[in-house]
Amino acid sequence: xxxFDYAQxxxxxxxxxxxxxxxxxxxxxxxxxxxxxxxxxxxxxxVIDIQRxxxxxxxxxDGGGLRLGALATNADTAYDPRVAERxxxxxxxxLAGASPQLRNRATNGGNLNQRTRCYxxxxxxxxxxxxxxxxxxxxxxxxxxxxxxxxxxxxxxxTHPSDMCVALAALEATVRVEGPDGERTIPFADYHRLxxxxxARDNTLAPGELVTGIDLPAEGFATHFxxxxxxxRLSYAFALVSVAVAMKVGADGxxxxxxxxxxxxxxxxxRVPEAEAMLVGAMPSHEAFAGAARRLLEGAVGRGDNxxxxxxxxxxxxxxxxxxxxxxxxxxxxxxxx
Numbered sequence: 001x002x003x004f005d006y007a008q009x010x011x012x013x014x015x016x017x018x019x020x021x022x023x024x025x026x027x028x029x030x031x032x033x034x035x036x037x038x039x040x041x042x043x044x045x046x047v048i049d050i051q052r053x054x055x056x057x058x059x060x061x062d063g064g065g066l067r068l069g070a071l072a073t074n075a076d077t078a079y080d081p082r083v084a085e086r087x088x089x090x091x092x093x094x095l096a097g098a099s100p101q102l103r104n105r106a107t108n109g110g111n112l113n114q115r116t117r118c119y120x121x122x123x124x125x126x127x128x129x130x131x132x133x134x135x136x137x138x139x140x141x142x143x144x145x146x147x148x149x150x151x152x153x154x155x156x157x158x159t160h161p162s163d164m165c166v167a168l169a170a171l172e173a174t175v176r177v178e179g180p181d182g183e184r185t186i187p188f189a190d191y192h193r194l195x196x197x198x199x200a201r202d203n204t205l206a207p208g209e210l211v212t213g214i215d216l217p218a219e220g221f222a223t224h225f226x227x228x229x230x231x232x233r234l235s236y237a238f239a240l241v242s243v244a245v246a247m248k249v250g251a252d253g254x255x256x257x258x259x260x261x262x263x264x265x266x267x268x269x270x271r272v273p274e275a276e277a278m279l280v281g282a283m284p285s286h287e288a289f290a291g292a293a294r295r296l297l298e299g300a301v302g303r304g305d306n307x308x309x310x311x312x313x314x315x316x317x318x319x320x321x322x323x324x325x326x327x328x329x330x331x332x333x334x335x336x337x338x
Contacts (some may be wrong), residue, residue: 001037005046009053012178012212018048020180020208026050028071028107031098032114040124041115041131055109055212058082064218067176070109070211074164075100077108087216088329089225089246093167095332096229099236109211112165112175112191115202116158116267117238119143129155130199145305146240149313150297151266156199157303160192160268161238167227169261169269170244173216179209192268199267221246221259226323226330229263230316234335239264241313243320255279255288260296260321265313272296284325286318293317 009015019026023045027033036042056071058080066086068077077083078094098106120126120138127136139147139157147157168188175186192203205211224247231237242263248256258279262270275295282288293314300310319337323329330337 001040002043004044006049007046008049012053012055012210015048015050015053015210016179016208018046019210021046024048024208026210028110029073029105030110031102031106032110036115039122041122050210061215066216068108068214068216070176070213071107073104074098074106074108074111075103078103086222087171087220088222089220089227089244090164090167090171090216092225092227092329092332093163093229093242093244096227096242096335097163108164108214111162112168112211112214113203113205114162117161118147118158121158130158130195133198133200140303143305144303146238146264147303147306148266149300149302149306149309150262150270151194151268152301153195153197153199155197156195156267158195158199158267159264160202160266162269163227163229163239163242163263165192166242166244166261166263166269168214169271170246170259171216171220172259173214175211176213176215177205177209178212179206181206183212185215188269189271194267202267219248221248221257224249224324224327226320226328227332228316228320228323228330228337229335230312230337241265241309241316243313243316244269245320245324247321247324249284249325253283255282255284255325258292258321260292260317262296262313262317265300265309270296272298279321284322286322289318289321290314292321 025044027047027049055069057069059067074094078091084091120128126138148159173188229239229242244261246259250256258276275292
């Protein structure tokens with residue numbers, strides 16, 4: 001681990017000022033940054049401790065929504081009665097991730113900004129455009145089991161590791177940030193980036209900007225939802241494929257709203273509005289769900305070890321849509337797929 005300066009921020013303005021310096025990194029729960037520093041992947045010049053800032057509350061919004069403080073822990077968020085009752089999709093996704101110990105420490109803002117778990121990103125002896133721009137991508141032609149099948153580029157085929165973010169994408173949350181130019185909001189669909197020619201940038205934050213909260217809309221899809229996560233083992237493993245579904249079903253049994261977000265398959269939570277629109281007005285059926293799955297996976301490309309993900313994702317989408325339509329969400333206690 002390299003030497004670095006350490007400072008505690010006492011308010012948002014001070015955090016932004018300190019965090020705007022070249023080589024500065026914000027420290028909250030530390031469950032990702034500290035690991036990256038130990039592995040010599042991150043070498044910050046200064047670490048800005050933001051744990052004492054007043055962004056840990058979970059509060060009601062006018063109009064029925066909920067604001068999740070960026071410094072609220074994942075555990076406090078998942079077990080908050082308002083989240084559990086009104087946004088069970090989010091609670092389920094959080095509980096599908098990490099371990100209880102990590103969820104007790106990891107923060108909401110940190111979850112949004114965690115970096116890929118790509119083997120090559122963590123191995124400083126290999127080429128990685130995300131870690132060292134211009135050095136190449138060791139994953140291309142390498143071991144690709146966990147890598148992207150959608151939205152990748154010739155510069156990077158890493159995936160975003162978050163479970164929470166997949167649910168937030170389906171719920172169409174909004175990210176609140178504070179920066180040198182003041183406060184702004186970012187629609188969740190615009191927060192994370194695809195790699196393109198600049199894979200070192202994971203998100204659309206400007207230098208010095210700090211996430212202060214996440215706003216959930218009033219509609220939480222508390223009846224017809226599911227978070228289905230498929231992985232190599234049933235606990236403490238990142239998704240090979242995950243599916244978040246938020247659905248409304250009318251009194252006539254037809255689908256009124258359908259949102260589907262995929263995890264483990266791209267550099268960001270993956271949504272295709274055209275696929276969701278195909279479901280609106282349809283009766284829940286295998287045929288309708290299979291059609292939406294085909295559209296969601298249009299353009300998917302496997303690279304050797306991860307080719308299985310395409311068929312796995314197709315089946316997972318169909319299963320998740322059926323779970324949501326039936327009102328029988330995937331259990332995060334008994335993780336076996338029913």
